[in-house]
Structures are given as C-alpha cells and as structure tokens.
Amino acid sequence: MFGPFERMLAWRYLRARKGERFVSITAAFSLLGIALGVAALIIVMAVMNGFRQDLIARIIGLNGHLTVHPASGRSLAAYETLAARLAALPGVAQAVPTIEGQVLLTGQQGGAAGGAVRGIAPEALRARGVIARGLRLGSLEGFGGDDTAVLGLRLAARMGLRLGDQVTLVLPQARGADFSVAPKQRAFRIVGLFDIGMPEYDGREVFIPLAAAQAFFGLEQAASQVELFVADPDQVAPVTEAVRRLLARQPYRVTDWQGANSSIYAAVVVERNVMFLILTLVILVAAFNIISSLTMLVKDKGRDIAILRTMGARQGAILRIFLLCGATVGCGGTLIGFLLGLGIASNFDGLRAALLALEGTPFFRPELLFLTQLPAVVDPREVVLVLAMGLGLSLLATLYPSWRAARIDPARALRHG
Template identity: 45%
Template sequence: MAATTIDTKPFSPFEWLLASRYLRARRKEGFVSVIAAVSFLGIMLGVATLIIVMAVMNGFRKDLFSKILGLNGHVVVYKVGAPFDDYDNIAKAVMRADGVVRAIPLIEGQVMVSSAVQALGAAVRGIRENDLKGLPLVADNIRYGALDGFDEGGGLAIGMRLANMLRINVGDTLTIISPRGAATPFGTAPRSKTYPVTTIFELGMAEYDKTMIFMPLAEAQRYFSKNDEVDILEVIVTDPEAVEAASQRIRGEAGPTINVTDWRQRNETFFTVLEVERNVMFIILSLIVLVAALNIISGLMMLVKDKGRDIAILRTMGATKGSVMRVFLITGASIGVVGTLAGLAIGIVFCAYIEEIRQFVAWMAGTTVFDPNVYYLTRLPADINPVETGSIVLMALVLSVLATLYPSWRASRLDPVEALRYE
C-alpha cells in the first residue's frame, strides 16, 4: 500500500518552529545572521526616521498655520482708489455672511522704533481693545502688563523679543518714527512720537515677537493721519480651509465697492514650498525602507543557499513546496514586521519627547539647534498624523513581505535530488 503525503495546514506550528530556528544565530551561520540584523536595523531606523521627519514637518506647518492665522485674518477686505471710511458699515455687512466670526478694522504701517540703546524696524497695527482681546494668540500670551484699558491708555503692546532687543520693560517709553510725516516746503518731514509700553506679549513665533507692535486704533489714525479711515478689514471665519467659499459670501454681502483676498493668496508661495518639501522628504526617506527591504532579499537568498541540504531532507520527508515557501516567508517577514513595529515605537516616543531631546542635543553640542531666528518658531514641533503614520507602517510591511516572495519561491523550487547529489 502506497504511503500518502498529508499537507500541513498553512502557517502551522511546524512552519513557525522552523522559521524561528532559522532566525537564531549559529556559529557557522554568523554572516547570514549579521545580514538579518542589518535588515532589521534598516527597517526599524527607516520607519522611525520617516515617522519623526513627517511628524516634525506636520508640526512645523501646523504651528506656522496657527501662528499666522492666529494673528492675521483669514480674509482681508480692502478698497482701492477710495478712502475706507465706512468700515463700520462694511463690517456689519460682512458679519451677515455665513461662517464669519469677527471683522477687525486695522491700520498697518512700517516704522522705526528707538529706545535709549537701540533703533529697529517694526510693524505697527492699529486695533481696538476688544478686537485685540478677541485674538487668543495675543490675549493668551501676555507676559507683562495687561490689555485692560488699551484704548484709553494710549500705550503700546510689543513683542517679547523686540522688548529684549530694545532693553525696555512695561512702563518704559518707546519712540516711533514714521517716514510719512507732515509735508513742508522742504519736503516730507518724518513724524516722531513717544509712547509708553503697557503690554509685552510672546506669541512663540520669532518673526512676530521681534517686529510686531499694537497701537490703539484711534491713536493710529491720528499718528498716520488717517482721519476716520482704516487700511483693511481682517475677517475671521469658522473654517479657514474653506476660505474661498467664505470670500464669495463676504463679497456678496459687502457689495461691489470692496476687494477681497484670503490667506492662501497672501501666503501661497510659503505654504506651497512647505508642501513640496514635505512630499520630497517622504519620497527620499522612503528609499531607506526600500533599501532595508532589499537587504532582506539578499539575506534570505543566502539563507536558502545555506539551507539547501535541510530543504532537500524536508522535501524527502514529505514537506510540500508550499510548506517550504511559507517557512522562508515567515523568516523574512518576521524581520520586516518586528523592525516596523520597533520603528513605530521609537518614532512615537521620539516625537513625544522631541523638545527635550533637542535641548539635550543642544547642551551636548554646545550650540543652538533649531534657531528661532531661522525657523520662526521657538519650539521644535511634532504632530503625528495617524493616517500618515499608518500609511508608513503599511508601506514598510508590504515592502517587507514582497521582499520575501522571490527567495521563498526559489526555496520551494529546490530539487531534493540535486541538493543531495554531492552530500
């Protein structure tokens, strides 16, 4: 009676046992184990690096987005060729549009500011007290002084970095000089006036903290000779991402006498560069994971060649081609799966403590890492996107499994007679 071969169930304990034995290092298989270790480290570091870099770039964009839109309006309403003196009526009309939260009249001007020790350029914004308090980015980040009585006090609110560079504090005076002063027979004379500093804020964005000055709207109208006019209306909407539809509704409510622009148009180049850089970094760093997957192929090919005699014996004892293929599939995929999970854990922990790590590296190196004057922000941000992180993990797992298919197939096609011919 002929013996019958009974195929084991796919991924049975027998196959897992063999795969685990092949993953363990032996003295004569040391080189194969080194390649497996390098493949594991490559997958782990590639996934961790990709998660960390993408989280930092997401955090960088999110923080810049919140800072820029937290201080600037989502939609800007202005007039061309006509004085903007009916801003209160336009603001009421704008507020009737769906999705509009606030309409803020502003006066904007470039000035030079000076103290007893320093003179610097700055941007002045004339704004009402209630509107300034309605900006959480400013109202929640007051370091010295207060905004109460801002309209009546006639003082200035300035950034922390500007105050440090001018070496002034709350209660000190600041001289503002504008090149657009009164017209005289000898030309335009610069306008100069001294104001007390009543408030110092810190927004966490170096560019704003060292250049921004808030002045009461009525005082700004007098200083810049605007009479009862403003330069623009900055409009805050509920959904900044849907700003185009909001702009259409605002234009419809305010009438044909006004022009409208939005934050995308005003910062188009800046945010486009960030998006392009983010996509390019993802592609470049994905190559690290791909190289690590290729290491799995080379390691498995060497393992298959080294285990040719074992494969032949297994085949003569009744192991099927599918069973042999699954053994090596488990062996290679285990390296990729464990490496991916380890990289995921390292990436999440690194992002959670990234600011502490930055400070430690700066302390060890004795230099500044992530200079706020260059990167705008005072802290290194990291924002892990679950969908993006999941796609990174899925990509690493797919590459790891695909990398094992060809070596596993070659192992299953090994002829037992040829393998044992010279044994």
C-alpha cells in the first residue's frame, strides 16, 4: 500500500530539522499523549476488574450465588430432596442446606454482642474457599459435633474471646413445648477464627454445625434455605431462570446474588463504565493533537507538496504520505501505551509493594486494608478493545489533514509560498 518513495518522505517529514522542530515536538507530544492514554486505560480497567472480582468474591464468598427460601414460614422440611434436585441442574456446582438466625452472644468474660448464626454441614464449610483462606487461628478439621463454632475474628476480639473459649448463644424468644416464650441458650467451643477482610462478616458471623443449629432453633429435620453455587458467578442469571422453572408453582422463593446486592453490583458496573468513558476521552484528546500536529505539518510542507505535484506525484501519493505520517504517530503511541500498560498491570503487585514501602505509613484504615491487596486482572478482550480504539482513533485523526494535503492546488501554493 505504501511505496518506498512515500515511506521515505513520511520519515523525512517526521524528523526534526532546522527550523521545523516545533512541528516535530508537537508530533512527539501527540505520540506521548496517545501512549499515556492507552496505558492508563489498560491499567485502570485491570485494577477495576481486580476490585470487582475481589469485591464479588467477598460478597458471595459467605453466601450462595443464589438461594432458595420457603415462600412462607421459616423452614424447608424436605431440604435434602430439594438440594439433590437443584444440584442436578446444569451449571450448579453445589447445593448446600443451611440455617440462619439472629442471636445474642455472651462470652466467658462477660462481653456480649449481636451476631448472625449459620448452621452448615462441616464438609460444606470446609469446601468454602473464602473461609479456608481467611482462617487465622484454629482448624476447620475440628468443626463438627454438637458444641463447636467458628467465629469472625473481629467479633471475637470485640467480645474478648480466644481460640478454645466458650461462647454462649442466646435466642431471646424461643418457643417452648408448652407454647411459652422464654430465652434459650447454649454454649459452643470456639475451634476457629476467620478474617476475610470484610467487617460486616468478620464482626458478626458465627458458624455452627447444621445438626446443632436444627436443635438450637427448633427446626428438627429442616433447614431455612438451600444455597446454590454455580461455576461462573457472572453467569448466574441463566441458572436462576432454570431454578425458577424447576420450582414453578411450588412454595419457594429464589434470589441470586446480583439481585440481593443490586445496589453494590450496579455501582461497580457504573463506576467501571464511567472510568472507561473518561479515559477514552483522554485518548480522544490525544487524537485531536494528532490532527493539529498533522495540519501544521501540511501547512508547513505546502510548497513541497506543490513541487511534488508539478513533478508528477498524484493526489493518492500525497494522501498516503501524510496518512503514513499520522499513522506512525498514532499507531506508534498506541503500541507503546499497550506495552507500558500491560507491563505495569502484569507487575502491579510488585509496584504496589514498592509504593507502600516508599509511603512508610499505611494510608488506608484497617477496614479498608484489603484495597492495598487488590489484584490487577487483565481481560484480553478489553485490551483488544483498547488497542482497536486507539488504532482506530489514530487513523481517523489522519484522514482530514491528509485529504487537505492531497487537495492542495500546486499553482496557488507556489504563488503564495
């Protein structure tokens, strides 16, 4: 497409010569602007992906991706059969019956706090990666029987509890066999303390075995819900529809994590899209710089263009020369930005550690400390989109100045040159 003559002239026009340095400096700044815009977009999108992935993992790590509740009442009697039916659906990785309830916790030293109790089978709790990774003290192997519990580390610290201590769960309004209402309490031994970095869970959650929860809450041979985990949490909507079709006209209510956390999920999606739009405008501004620098180059080379035309150069050749000048700046900046952005995003952990070491003091509050540990997740599709956008805007920015160069009238340019 571009001949040796056109490539040679384009390269000569881009080089800084005596009296032409301003045009070359403008082209260099245009290249730098494109490079920084593309790099910033790749880095920010990778960080936003890491933030979204980490936040979603923490939100749904202690909860099922979708949950089946009774439409009325508080118990599922045939929960084992229901869990087996749900586990057989395509896309469902695990179906876990659980019991949830709000209780008052009291410790050996007299501390008291409100908490959320979850009754779960021991093997199901061990299978939850977020708990296994977040366990700070104790072991999940000791979780089982009728009197063991796993607590959030913040909750234990607030109550002055340590590993091996007894914590008493108090159910303020437990209905007795004679239909009287009186507090019910039961002591559990702490076998594990976890910290997943989310205060709303670390400061209130208590796990006890499912059988113990059934006895404590008076739900013999019943559960309060069935939690389902899917292979891809982002594709939970089709599984939710399949579950609703399976349970149509049955007394069950189905909610997924996107619906239950719709405000948080929507905020993350909107923020991600807004950041993409803002940084796209940075690339667009850099593309306008290409237009201005190429326009100045065309004006500066008007006499040269006229001479080339009188020597037999066609309009197409002139058009290709300046297209090549603009494409060299725009595409070169895009490729430099791509390499810079991908390099920083791929080594984000090391760079973050270096910045934290230079800072010397933590600049995040303890409850936001997980922000310093966010991964940068590079999505190949987004990188391809950024590359295509950078290259496309760069090429579009060269069209009008190149067309103007090709349309220059040789006689007028030589007369007024």
